Amino acid sequence: MVAEAVAAWLPGERGYEIGLRKGKLVCRNPQGKTLASLPKWLKESEIAESLRALAEWLDDHQAECRHTIERWMLRSLSVPREVVNEIWADPDWRSSLENLVVAPVDAKGKPNFEKTGLLKQVDAQRGLGVVDLDGETRWHKSPAMTVPHPILIADLEELRELASDLSITQTIDQLYRPVHQPTKDQAELKSINDYTEGMFEQLNFALSLCRRLGYPVRGGYATCRVWENDVMIEARYYVGDEYPEAETYTGPLVFVDANDKAVKIADLGPVTFSEGVRMASAIYAKRKVEESASEETP
Known part of the structure; x- marks a missing residue:
């Protein structure tokens, strides 16, 4: 497999050149050979620091592009x-x-x-x-x-x-994004209880999971805001608000308006409901599941 090319080699100290490949620092010696790792003195050089800062900026820029387009989709x-x-x-x-x-x-x-x-x-x-x-x-x-x-x-x-x-892939989770629609029974409710009693050995574990998934936690609830038809609704899924090291259990999924008033499921837009359930199901899926005891043989 051919290695990805370096966009540009910059002159470093002692005749070495340094560049970025897939966000990582690489260098080649005065003879033009690319080395497996950077010498310590080159890694600590000013040009290396500048390239690391550039790589971080490029990563942030790429993430911002994805997040912005996802906001376009959610709104x-x-x-x-x-x-x-x-x-x-x-x-x-x-x-x-x-x-x-x-x-x-x-x-x-x-x-x-x-x-x-x-x-x-x-x-x-x-x-x-x-x-x-x-x-x-x-x-x-x-x-x-x-x-x-x-x-x-x-x-x-x-x-x-x-x-x-066509073997097409997407950077943004759109085509294969899980979608959810309320059942007839759920439509008259103000909360979804399908994802309650999910146990986490520590609240810390649940909070860390929410951060990784991109859901802010406020007042014990993982949250997901959706703007639909010019109306902001916040989905809230209870994950716990006790001691960080304490065991916690998930609670109901609710949807509230800008005045913190619970909204009936039937009054939600399809995107709002789907994204709220997507959040709850993703968190609930990582709960601790007790292994069933193996059946005793006679």
Whole structure:
């Protein structure tokens, strides 16, 4: 396998050169041989410190691109085509946007979900190049686009099949993002109790899990805010608020409005409900499960 090329070699001390490869420092000696590791004196040099700072900035930039696009999806925001044209030149923006399902949005801000497709190209003159369900490339010159949440995509299964056939992967969790819809019985409730009594040996373990999953914890609840139809609703899933080292059990999943008032499930938007349940199920899945005792043989 050919190693990934270094974008640029910078002159270091003693005739050595130093650069970045996949965010890691690499160097080559005066004879041009790439070394397995950096000498200590080069690792502690000023140029090495500068490159480490650059690598950290690049990582942060890449993460910010992904998080921003995910916010577009969770808020069903319309993104002007001019903005997409500008950011497409940035490889981090492009890699995050490429292969996402997008829909054109007209001048009145209305998305056309009948023309959804996998975003493959962006051209200032031709518009947005998407691959449709027939595997054909179509160009849309709409003034804006939206990145729909998967629960809003009518042809979700067909698009998943198309992506699989084309060996397409996504940086943003969209096509294969778990989606959830309330049952008829749940619709009349103000809380979901399917994910209660999940035991964690320490509250610390649950809190650490929430941080890794990206869910802030406030007042003992893991939280997930969703803006849908210009309304902010916060999903809250109880994970505990006792001593950090104490055993804890999960509680109900509730949804509250900006006034901290519980909202009935039937009054929630589909994205809000789906994302709240996605949060609760992801946390609950990591609970401690007691192993059942093996059956005694007679």
